[in-house]
Structures are given as C-alpha cells and as structure tokens.
Amino acid sequence: MLAGELPFFEGAVRVVNLMHCLNGIGDDDPDFRIFVLIQSETDHLPLEAQRPLWSASALEALEPEFLRTEEWAKCFAEQACKNLIARFTP
Known part of the structure; x- marks a missing residue:
C-alpha cells in the first residue's frame, strides 16, 4: 500500500x-x-x-468513487501502515 502497488481499500x-x-x-x-x-x-x-464479475459500465461509473476512496483512506491509513510495520518488523 505504501508503495502504491495495492489500493488502501484492497489492503484493508x-x-x-x-x-x-x-x-x-x-x-x-x-x-x-x-x-x-x-x-x-x-x-x-x-x-x-x-471486478471481472462486474460490467464494464458499472466499474466505469464507480471509478470516481474508487479515486475518492483511495484519497480518503490514504490520509490516515498511511501512518497506520507505518505503525504496523514498525511494530511487527523484527
């Protein structure tokens, strides 16, 4: 998630x-x-x-929400990720 390879809502x-x-x-x-x-x-x-089970038009309609959700989640989940890495990395 921190590297941008996985959306925060997927990583959650x-x-x-x-x-x-x-x-x-x-x-x-x-x-x-x-x-x-x-x-x-x-x-x-x-x-x-x-997503392969969803229609292309439905996914297209959700795209703005995907983007808003990622921005929203990143605001506070980024620090939580860092905290968990610090806590569980030997």
Whole structure:
C-alpha cells in the first residue's frame, strides 16, 4: 500500500484478515481499527478479484468513487501502515 502497488481499500481487507490471525490483538487496537473502518466504509466496492464479475459500465461509473476512496483512506491509513510495520518488523 505504501508503495502504491495495492489500493488502501484492497489492503484493508488483507490487514483485517491478518489481524484475526494474530494473538493478543484486540478490536480496540488503534492501528488495526483504521483498516476495519476502511473495510467497513468500502465493502460495497468490488475488490480486484471481483471486478471481472462486474460490467464494464458499472466499474466505469464507480471509478470516481474508487479515486475518492483511495484519497480518503490514504490520509490516515498511511501512518497506520507505518505503525504496523514498525511494530511487527523484527
């Protein structure tokens, strides 16, 4: 996500899944909570793997929302990513 190779709303799903695999991480963890929020607010948008199932016109209509969502998420998720990397990098 930090390198721009994965949208924050796509990465949020992965981070939330990772959170559920880790012991001792509560729902109130501030860094993970950011990604839960992003996932919750964007769960109506198709993920990359789902897009082939959508019509081209529907995806085209959603493009402005994809862009707005990414800008919105980047404002606060970038720091949460950095925090998680710092916390879990040996």
